[in-house]
Amino acid sequence: MTPSEKLTNLEEMVAAIPHGASIGLGGSFLHRGPFAFVRELIRQGKRDLEIIKASPGYDIDILCRAGCVSRVRAGIVAMEGNFGLAGGYRKAIESGAVRLEEHSCMTLTAGLRAAGAGVPFMPVGGVHGSQIAEISGWKKIADPYGGGDEVWLIPAIRPDFAVIHAHAVDRDGNARVEGSPHWDRALTRAARKVLVTAETLARPESFAERPELTLVPGFMTAAAVHAPQGAWPGSLAPVYDVNYEAVAKYVEESADGSMSGHMAAAPEAKQEEPA
């Protein structure tokens, strides 16, 4: 068998990301986010990143607290569960340290769909009456075919990287997601490069048996990492639930200006780098 050209480790995957890159993150709020990857961005001291995600929470909060981010495009931001607003993100926006491009979740996705389809913009339903359109400078047009209402057009959003946490990946970068794909389909089609972290490393044959379960075909994946517990402290259903105790500890510790306990408690910090 030829050696895998896709499998790497977390450290090397993140080392290939330049300062200033735009990164779209998968999952939604506390669920199936590539959070081990996010923490590795912090360990390597990445700066000036743009983060793109319809519904970020823990990920944008911890990246803002670590000073890794200068720009964010997001639809709704909160810690969620019973944790309320994301304090680190709030502070970053309110102080002007991070610039926000505010979206509705679906306008962000319309921008990703435009990039995924290779067109400069994408029509989106709704938005009428929202001041978000004004502050974002979006344009609307009358139906050029002469029927119906005016439609808002969202400019293409093309992240440098899409990073998702999948249930399984194989040596060629095929990635399988169980349950809701959230926004990961549009995101992985929009980005210049797709990076996959995955809970398990599975045999290629298992993908051939049920190819319709593969969300990202291997040819689209630039690099893949076996990252067990990679969505911690969030969930990867049905494998593990949100670790509410760990999230609560993060919220408490980070509000006091420290993250070292949380970073040291992360699963990837406690295990050897997987081969």
Place this chain on the structure above:
Amino acid sequence: MTSFTPFSYVVINLARLIRPSEVTFSGVNSTLPMLACLVAKRAYDFNFTWLNVAGGVDAELAGPVPLSSGDAALTAGSRSIFANEDFYDLCTRGGMDLCFLGASQIDGTGATNNSVIGDWDAPKVRLPGGGGSAVMMPTLKRAATWRTEHSTRTLVDTLFFQTAKGNLQSVVTPMCVFDKREGRLAVASHHPDVTLDEIRAATGFETDMSQAVPTAEPTEAELAALRSLDPDGRFEADAAIRMPETAA
């Protein structure tokens, strides 16, 4: 003496907005609507389609209700996964009857602010953001929102920022249920222990109360359903809903 608590008042009155045979959606950061949809499924003798942000379609929870309203536990028993792009497209093509959408501030016309307290460019408080509302509010048939705090800073004459405007039909607070009539939110019913004067004092916009009646008491089925969903009172404690001090 009413058998409503502030918490059960909000959840049960949200549940009562759900109608037979309709498509109803509950989103992220929406614990009380999640509970309302589950109350309606358990307490009401009719069918409706419940979609949720976790991708579930008529989920039947096997275990305890998750703390996060986006948890995959809300796909238990679901025979399909109807994920984010699908439910937004359904909404914008006119297929959503009722959606529960959060709002930090609501004005008398039913426009909402989820974005900021203060100026958008230099906010005093950066709020979660538009989420679904800017796209969903103008395209769904009826939206409902809720506030755990009924006050002149949440129910306002002028929004700091208009995140969304459209078909907001109902607002449920611990004090009353608003229903939009002729383009304005009017008090449809009030908590049995709350007076109209108390509601007027706590509401920042002009509102018609001429047709307000006391809210019907919760049924045994509604209370039993809510108890089954929150047996140890965790959700009630987290929601921390209190009446304004001016009220009962």
